[in-house]
Amino acid sequence: MIAQPEPKSKRWILKPFPDAPAQRSAIEELTRSLGVNPFLASLLVQRGVHTFDEARTFFRPEITHLHDPFLMKDMDKAVERLQFAMIRQEKILVYGDYDVDGTTSVALFYGFLKQIYPNIDYYIPDRYKEGYGISKQGIQWASENGFTLIVSLDCGIKSIDRVTEASQLGIDFIICDHHRPGAELPPAVAVLDPKRNDCSYPFKELTGCGVGFKLLHAFCVFREFPLDDLYAYLDLVVVSIASDIVPINGENRVLAYYGLKQLNSSPRPGLKALIRIAAISRELDINSVVFGLGPRINAAGRIEHAKAAVQLLLAQNDIEADNFALKINEHNKSRQGFDKDITDQALAMILxxxxxxxxxxxxxxxxxxxxxxxxxxxxxxxxxxxxxxxxxxxxxxxxxxxxxxxxxxxxxxxxxxxxxxxxxxxxxxxxxxxxxxxxxxxxxxxxxxxxxxxxxxxxxxxTPMIEIDLPLDFAAIDRKFYNIVRQMSPFGPHNLQPVFMTEDVYLAGPPMLMKEKHIRINVRQGRSGHVMTAVGFNLSGWHEPLVQCLRHGQPFSICYQVEENNYNGNSTLQLHLKDIKCSQ
Missing domain, CATH: 3.10.310.30 (Diaminopimelate Epimerase; Chain A, domain 1)
Structure with a gap:
């Protein structure tokens, strides 16, 4: 047997329990009105949900909960300039960054407008030759090819010199960005960025793709286009939200909720091809986008040129999409090879x-x-x-x-x-x-x-930290509990999947090693009670300490997430272990 590494100590940080009088009252009210146990009601109050109506909004986001796009500073100017360009048949260039947020932004904005306006093209800078943001080469290319309006997405908020140069060449800018501005804004026709100090837009954490979506939202309202045509692009927006690791609350929660619905029911050909090539067989959530789709889209710009990612996302049919997806997947394999080799070298240097x-x-x-x-x-x-x-x-x-x-x-x-x-x-x-x-x-x-x-x-x-939502009794874990926790998704920053802690846990049998890296244990709370199965990935270092706990009849503590295990057509609840602490 391969020797297992010693388990590393992690800090367990227990979130403050909602114990103020108003919070206790809210827990009691939610327990009664929703018909849930106090653990679930406490989870909701921790997340800012205090009333039945707030719970309904939290569990059932509506697309109508999206904010009026014209609340964003300069939105009226951006829509007017875009409309003016179309009336005058100007050449419009959609300019985006080379990462996932940038490429999904370009695919969204160009893909939507191309349906109604032919005089449009897009530009992605080369990561290695041009670098991040608006480049001299990009401005020069736009000028040489007769573009008079550039819409930048996921970049541009600090590109004062480049926007000034463009203006001198007769090119106007509409900037759609979500990064923090500097003391001075670029001299663009419109600067859309909810993080502007003078912008009163209610939600500040949109992605670059999200800001581009809001501009199109405003444009559709102005032109009286059906918004359902725009909502069909929410699969791109949720990929940007997941991959850019932004908070999944407020407006992002609505966009992610409906984006995942789109992604799981009728994704565009490019994303459908990526899902196939990533071999994702279960329903997609934020995690599967982050680890399955995002790295592949990113790999295009890391290994060659990000334009290939936009071409994939704009593909019109499955055959075209499959060809681009295969190419991008090869880039991702190269990226994985570089990643592993360089990581091994870096770790060896430290050790x-x-x-x-x-x-x-x-x-x-x-x-x-x-x-x-x-x-x-x-x-x-x-x-x-x-x-x-x-x-x-x-x-x-x-x-x-x-x-x-x-x-x-x-x-x-x-x-x-x-x-x-x-x-x-x-x-x-x-x-x-x-x-x-x-x-x-x-x-x-x-x-x-x-x-x-x-x-x-x-x-x-x-020292690595694990944030724990609540102590939990095994007796509270049943199918109803799991189903309600699952409905708290989409999970991500500011709405993470709940992590629970249970103390005074005993083994109900010997711990098992799986593939020399993982452990599987059966545990009960106290010396009697319901037995739960728990799986710990990459926690094999705890195998020997747990053997000692079993031998001496010692209790220990676990922190975990509750998940569903589907095997051979059978569905059971199990605990996904995050860490273990043995009693001293």
Missing amino acids: GDEMLLSAKSTVLFNQGWHKGVIGIVASRCIERFHRPTIILTKSNEEKAAGSARSVPGFDVYEAIEECADLLEQFGGHTFAAGLTLTIDNIPAFQKKFEEVVAGRIREEQL
Whole structure:
């Protein structure tokens, strides 16, 4: 038998129980009006649901719950300019970023307008030749080809110089972005971004694709087009929401709810082909989009050019879609190969260096690593060592480009900003950032970044955290309980799938290893009571400690999610283990 690694300690953070008088009253009211147990009512109150009407809205989102698009600053200007361009038969260019949000945005906006207006094209910048955002090459191409209006999606909010250059060439801009603006806005005809300080739009967390959708929403209202024609594109919007890891509450919850319905009932040919090639046989949820569809769409821009992703998403029939999907899947296989090889090399570098092993941060450089996957590799390193990580590779002759990722609670952007004197440029946000520096400066940057992180990071931030919603009794877990929890989906940031904790648990039989990596146990709460089956993926390190618990009759604690297990036509409820704590 392969020796199993020792289980790693994780922090269990129990969310505050809704115990204020108003919250207790709401729990009692929801228990009565919904006919649910107090555990479920408490879960709802934790998530801001206090009344029967709020519960109805939460469980049954309506498309009519979407906000009036004209509440967004500059929306009237954007619609007027778009309409004016069509009246004058101007050439319109749809310009989008090369990631999932950008490519779905372009497919949505171009695909919808192309049905009613032929004088339109799209442009995706090359990740390696042009970089992120509005590029000089893109503006030049638009000018040379006679475009007089550019609609940018998922980029442009900080492209002041590029938009100014375009204006001087007679090209107007409508910017649809969701990133935080700088102190100055670009001189565009309209800047649609709910994060503008002067924008009173009620929901601030739309994706770039979501902002593009709202512009089309407003345009349809203005032109009195049937909105059902636009809602048919919600399968693209939910792919952007899932892949961009934005909060799935408010308007995003409505868009994701109906987007998943579209994705599961009648997805466009390109997405249907991706679902087939990813071998997703069960109903799609946010997770299956994040891990099954998103990486494949992203791989086009990481390995070759993201235009292939847009071509796939715009495919008109299954044959065309299958051809593009096969090509993109090959890109994804290449990406996976680069990802695995570079991750193995990066982990070996850390494990082979005592200073790196004991450090509070990780900064690694290899000039041969593929630039398209270094962000993914940084995330993989954090999975293993749980600390702020930057992976660098050679960008051009004397420069290195890097991707940074962080751990919950630590602002990696601020830490990088402290090292600005050693950098050529940098940008990003709290948990992810990009940077460029000269290769000669890498040793000094490694040293300074480590000093900054070591001086700021708290010890507990270096330990993985599991947030637990509620303690739960096994007696509360039945089919009705599971069905109601499932209806709380779509799950994602700000509406995560509930995690429960049960203490004083005993084994009802020997723990079983599965494929040397996973465990399966039968457990009961207390020394008597109902037995539940629990499965822990990649938790094989707990096998021996659990054997000892069984041998000595010791209780332990588990945290888990409740899920359905379908096997050979039989459906049972089981616990999906997140972590275990043995009693001392």
